Amino acid sequence: MTDKHVYFFGKDSTEGDRGMKDILGGKGANLAEMAGIGLPVPPGFTVSTDVCISFSKLGNKIPPEVEEEILRNLKKLEDVSQQKFGGKDNPLLVSVRSGAKFSMPGMMDTVLNLGLNDTTLDALVEKSSNRRFALDCYRRLIHMFGDVVLGISKKKFEGILKKKKGEKKVALDHELSEKALEELISDYKDLIKTETGKGFPQDVKEQLLMSISAVFESWNNPRAVTYRRLNHIPDDLGTAVNVQQMVFGNIGEDSATGVGFTRSPATGDKELYGEYLFNAQGEDVVAGIRTPSPLKTLEKKMSSVYTELKEITTNLEKHYQDIQDFEFTVQEGKLYMLQTRNGKRTGLAAVKIAVDMVEEGLVSKENALLMVEPDALNQLLHPVFDAAEKGKHEVLASGLAASPGAAAGQVVFTAEEAVAWAKEGKKVILVREETSPDDIHGMSAAQGILTATGGMTSHAAVVGRQMGKPAVVGCGDVKPDEEHKSFQVGKSKYEEGDWISIDGALGEVLDGEIPTQPSEIIQVVRGEKKPEESKIYQYFTKFLSWADEVRKLGVRANADTPEDASVALAFGAEGIGLARTEHMFFEKERLPFMKEMILSQTEQERRSALDNLLPFQKEDFYGLFKAMKGHPVTIRTLDPPLHEFLPRKEDLMVELAELKASGSQDKKKIEELERLLERVKALSEFNPMLGHRGCRLGISYPEIIEMQATAIFEAVCQLAKEGEKVFPEIMVPLVGTQEELSNQRSIIQRVAEDVLKKNKVKVDYLIGTMIEIPRAAITADQIAEEAEFFSFGTNDLTQMVFGVSRDDGAEFLAHYITHGILKDNPFETVDTNGVGELMKWAVEKGRETRPDLKIGICGVHGGDPRSIFFCHKIGLNYVSCSAYQIPIARLAAAQVVLMERTNK
């Protein structure tokens, strides 16, 4: 803690500026900045954020030396304002407002009109010659102080107010007579006495210090703590407290108060945007009791004020080089600025504003890139509900907002039904307990996915995001009964075919059909709309082209089909970083061969089944390569355990038990089930995540890898002969030792050379590996002897480094995050301390062996901005993410470069 804790602001004696957000908070720093550049800001002072921390440490007590400093500054404020706090004439009134480094709107507390008591009330009456106004201020003070500082339920005050309005037969607060206000004040005081045993404090310094304390305490109220968790704001920043001379928008009809934006935060359109109320104080605008008027109407009603406001805010936008969100008050015709800050905006607005400001010459391209949150780009891609339509529908339940976007459809319970219904042209929502890889086609056919279990990185969530499909997962209130094709939610039951809607951005499940439409950008990307017909698309691509000029990281897509690949390419992907070959085996006409392969007793039987799969795989790869037009395509060899392709053990056991217990005589069926069960049991594992999968399969059954390599290189040869460019990278999963990779590499290389030679084709290709087993990262120098590239599989790597299965860990990880044991979910953002440390080690070690080693990432983290920053910092060559996250990745990759520049 430094020696100075209180910073004054006011025309000639301002001590802070906008660079001091760390200690003054956002509001305090901006008030100082505005005061410093000569704008009409009521004077005041800011108690710094570090006091908030020492306040907590002292058990919620203001340190005595700080109290002294506050009182010194209060004296100065009296001097500057030429008023006296608690003075019997010309009394000084102040507001006390929180203001942390990062804006946390509505999370913490505010008290207005401090300095009023029974004595100064009379002084204020005298000074303002407006008794009604003075009483209005006093009743507001007691109400807010009672609520915020004394912790008495707001509802009790509101109840009294409502009763009073009823008695007096008026509808609005400002219609209350002076008498009514006097009675109200008396009733409020009685309430405080009853609730706390003491009267409303008449000592104005006590009022002030209690209010400052209350604001500091509010830093740790549950709302604020939760908000910080969700927004990744550290707990140890603390809030500052701003004490500021009151100006009054409620002094009469030549007074007003309002809030506004310099541009539309919804659309980005360049127009003064906001609302105000005559004869009101700040909270009235937000409270919604009176309907405020649109800001432009002020032009007619208070022309000079409007002109001044317009001028000031235009200058503020220039000064801050960003859209401003401001608050103002007009007291008896004079304009005061009470707050300015960069405005929060939708993704659409963010992009438009950034581009417009560059074109207006207000900001550089680099700064424009830093004005848009990468994740906000998502909002431009997902279908949306019409807000008005949505309001008409009941919210049935809430789950995790796993994949944004809005979808409406008829409920179905199996992937097969989803496909069948979709074929008939119906829109469906696939509702399942959870999804698995064999639901892929059903998920693909559905408008959206709703699951009862699973977390943000569950199968449904990951695939949903990858497909750009809205998904609500882990929605425990929804209880699907697949057998009876219905689900229960609360007291309602939904049957197959009933309509529901889901909002993947909010995690909401709603009754009935709410109409949706794909976003314009998606329509363009899918070729359903021409680029020149969409302004949004033009903004979007212009903006991202600037990102491409700056970024150093390559951006690739995780894509398994030619369709995905085309979308990825349209979004700017520079290659495929992960094509999962196993998805190809779940398709209807292939699964039987896959099952045959798995149930084979001998290598020969297995080879014959594989021969049947070969043409399918070749076709898959041909399509992918062709779609990617010569960009590199990373194909991962078979990864999941074989039992994933067979029915579940317990289902078979139950079926068998039922069949037997029912006295069935169908011996053939029983025997068949028993044989299948035996194989399923033999393949079943206690911890499949740590079992026989990835390259371990390829080592046990080299013929599978031979088939896959053959399919890849036959497709390559066919395309080469057709004159197409192809650049395959074959990636071996789940490698833990150099010898494993060496084994798989030699098979792939042998097949590749054979096929290329036979076809007389020359093509460059790479063989590399996932780094997803901790041991591979630790021994990266050895692995790099065999690997021409690395790709971090951060999903599995995180599971193993933490020893946490993402499927099983959802519940206790949530508990960890609420209890502050983890700051972030490591399955969403790379845990830089643990997993990241290992990644850094692997990059360094790998490049010790092979300085030109190409290194990427293909876990879900490849689409997470903070993880992308980290990937850049440790020197990866590219990130790979779902096609729909490509724009995010392009922007994040540019931002990290710009942030590094400014930190230099």
Added chain:
Amino acid sequence: MTDKHVYFFGKDSTEGDRGMKDILGGKGANLAEMAGIGLPVPPGFTVSTDVCISFSKLGNKIPPEVEEEILRNLKKLEDVSQQKFGGKDNPLLVSVRSGAKFSMPGMMDTVLNLGLNDTTLDALVEKSSNRRFALDCYRRLIHMFGDVVLGISKKKFEGILKKKKGEKKVALDHELSEKALEELISDYKDLIKTETGKGFPQDVKEQLLMSISAVFESWNNPRAVTYRRLNHIPDDLGTAVNVQQMVFGNIGEDSATGVGFTRSPATGDKELYGEYLFNAQGEDVVAGIRTPSPLKTLEKKMSSVYTELKEITTNLEKHYQDIQDFEFTVQEGKLYMLQTRNGKRTGLAAVKIAVDMVEEGLVSKENALLMVEPDALNQLLHPVFDAAEKGKHEVLASGLAASPGAAAGQVVFTAEEAVAWAKEGKKVILVREETSPDDIHGMSAAQGILTATGGMTSHAAVVGRQMGKPAVVGCGDVKPDEEHKSFQVGKSKYEEGDWISIDGALGEVLDGEIPTQPSEIIQVVRGEKKPEESKIYQYFTKFLSWADEVRKLGVRANADTPEDASVALAFGAEGIGLARTEHMFFEKERLPFMKEMILSQTEQERRSALDNLLPFQKEDFYGLFKAMKGHPVTIRTLDPPLHEFLPRKEDLMVELAELKASGSQDKKKIEELERLLERVKALSEFNPMLGHRGCRLGISYPEIIEMQATAIFEAVCQLAKEGEKVFPEIMVPLVGTQEELSNQRSIIQRVAEDVLKKNKVKVDYLIGTMIEIPRAAITADQIAEEAEFFSFGTNDLTQMVFGVSRDDGAEFLAHYITHGILKDNPFETVDTNGVGELMKWAVEKGRETRPDLKIGICGVHGGDPRSIFFCHKIGLNYVSCSAYQIPIARLAAAQVVLMERTNK
């Protein structure tokens, strides 16, 4: 490859010595050593091991420059022996023998009598004046050459020989007449012609070079490769080849050949031990066609030879400072030494010899400690079958030799039955598909454990070793049918109560009851025999006391009960490194409370169930502390997932399905099962290993940890009041982040201070953590902020670093080891490259934060000698292993210190 590849040995021109095993192999180095110190060794030369490697690289070809060098040395041998290779008179005959750095008995090939052909045969007849002898040599050569060099099945030669003996009506080879031998030679030559299309090579140099090649090739025969895998001998060492002038034990009745040991390799008794045959060549002694005579009988028959042999071998033992395993030949009354090496011996003999040699002043204590393989100590601890008795019983099947020792008992199929039968005084073998923690009491009651599935680190194996119980696991030929209480093996069926025997040292399952008895040492340790009554025990403790003088690592035991603790203490444990508290909950009278706790809906219900468990836990800890007499006791808080205490999901599903399908009307039962199933389903996990367990439970349910801490410190207080010393160390499992440990630590600390204060007791205690999650190792500097000690849980750490579940990985890990992808099973020996690298990092980082951090290991690796070496090298403070492995750990910990000294 250096320039010199062939080293001569012979009285005055010996080029090597015993320090050159790396390049001359063991045999070659020892031949050179013996020749160098003037012993009667026939001269010869050794082709070095590096030639073996270049031979392989050249596609099984001797490099031309080496061939030249061989022929140069052959010339020298002719000069020294004054004989001529292929000479028409006085022909030189040689033997060609393999000899690698580490002895691989019987694994590679030998050819004798090289240099004979149709011409030199006559010369040998003339020189020896013994036609029968010369013919005998020739037929032996053709036989061995045909088998070893030309790859013709030995059986074909043996068939011809057998037929000839039949024709001639003789029983033994040396009874064959000259004529018969001539016919035999002719038949052998015909066989070679038929099999290879060429005659037996008459060019003696061709014979020699082909034989040398064959020996080099034999380095890579499957037998040899497997032997190296099993004995951890690197593949790239190669074998040397020894070419040596033949001396003949088969030249008449004044000639002989034999093998011997300077002491008994079985018991260690000090007596010349071995066998010999008159008129024979080396292989006859081993072949078992004629019964050789005990070596002592040679004293009467060849007195001066015996005296010379005794003198030479006594000197060799002194010279080599170890028991010698030697070969000799007597040719016409003259003694020749053909080989000497340190003898392999049983554990018993090893200890006795080491102690005796120190007391005889032959070796230092330090060298004595290096003479015993730590694992060999195991043999002294486990019950044994009488070999003769065992021979009478059929071997039914073989599995993994998981826990050594011999046991016989009646077959039972459940833990409950094991306990019940044992109570009636019956001996039982518990036969199960696999075991789980709730079988512990049954395993404890059984003589031995036999499972159909699971690997060397499966539950049955680990617990078996920890209990010192014989166990054969993963015995796939045994198919238990628990429902019908029987198991099938081959065509036989064993019912409950049938007798079988298992040999845990060999992995054998045998029919019937073979009598066993505990080893003497165990009897002493358990207090069933007095130390002074057991010589073996005295040897054992004396030997280990020397180890204690040298070692720097502490040695602790993993023990959960006072009984285990007492045994551990008797074996020299200096504390308990791991007491698992969960084992305490599986006992009959406690499990219901545990289940009640798990099925609780509220914290209050849970607390009430825990209140019932508290007195049990307190009693457990009281017993443990008391048994350990003031030594530190590390108690791990609850670790396994809660579902381990409940019935299995699929069992419940099947029971329910059967009940319903059978039309049961027992609604109450059905409802009860459904409720239980619901809870089991809620708790069930896809990957329990990565699920809700360890400190994650303690964070979700702090009341569990509170109960455990209360029990620990109440026990501590009680003992303190009784005047006993106690030193508890509380260990938190499965920690991955500093915050987790901080959370658990604060609970434990609070309870500890409360209980100690209430009881007015002062006791030192530590709070620390397992390091078993990779993330904990990576962030060890942060973890050490909260931890006063670390204990490596290398079982889990290995699982997660490799991404391999030890339960599921057994099959493919075995495949990996046979295919050379892994050298060792990482669940047996620390994978120093991967897991070990991370351990090193954790030690360094942990001590950066807390220089005096106490660090141990409590995974199964704590009892593995090579892992113990590693633990010493990275600076751990102690290892903790099962009580029965304490002697191994003490010895290994001493050996690594001594090895470091000699490497200085």
